[in-house]
Amino acid sequence: MRCNRALRTPWSDVVAGGWRRGAPSLDASFLCELAHDHGGDHVDYLDELAAEVHVWARWDDTGACRFVVMPPCGVVDHALDPVKREACHLTADHSSGHSWQVTDDTPSLD
Ligand SMILES: [Zn+2]
Ligand SMILES: [Zn+2]
Numbered sequence: 001m002r003c004n005r006a007l008r009t010p011w012s013d014v015v016a017g018g019w020r021r022g023a024p025s026l027d028a029s030f031l032c033e034l035a036h037d038h039g040g041d042h043v044d045y046l047d048e049l050a051a052e053v054h055v056w057a058r059w060d061d062t063g064a065c066r067f068v069v070m071p072p073c074g075v076v077d078h079a080l081d082p083v084k085r086e087a088c089h090l091t092a093d094h095s096s097g098h099s100w101q102v103t104d105d106t107p108s109l110d
Contacts, residue, residue, distance in 0.1 A: 002102050003032040005042045007059050030057045030065070033090060035097035043091050056091055073098060 006029040009015070015028040032042035047055045052071045059065040073088040077100050088098035 001036040002104050003034045003036050003038060003042060004105075005032040006030065007042070007044075007057070007063055007065060009057075010065070030059065033099070033102070034094055035102045038094065038096035040095060043094070045089065054089075054091075077101075 008029055009027060011026055012028040015026050030042075030044035032038075033044055034042065041058045041060050044057045045054060046057055046067070049055060049069065052074075054070060054072055056068050056070060057065055058068050068091075071092045073090050073092050073094055075088045075098050076085045077098070078085075086100050088094075088100060090099045
């Protein structure tokens with residue numbers, strides 16, 4: 001299960017103000033991608049600057065948020081057929097389960 005702790009993004013007021021045609025798609029909230037039993041800060045993946053260089057929103061339980069650049073964890077599940085293996089995309093320093101162990105039960109917004 002995913003943590004899914006939400007935090008309003010610094011640009012949530014812009015999102016609430018509505019869209020203009022051609023405006024980039026922005027989320028009103030960050031959602032933590034780590035496993036529900038993780039320790040430390042919450043994180044949400046934002047963008048890839050270059051190969052293995054990812055931008056994350058990172059916040060604590062007080063809601064203090066900062067942006068960090070970090071490589072992905074990259075650990076693979078060796079119990080799987082090499083063709084089906086997927087490297088963990090969470091932050092290199094994450095605690096708890098790898099991305100391929102975390103069930104994403106976020107309700108679909110489609
Ligand atoms: Zn979290
Ligand atoms: Zn991992």
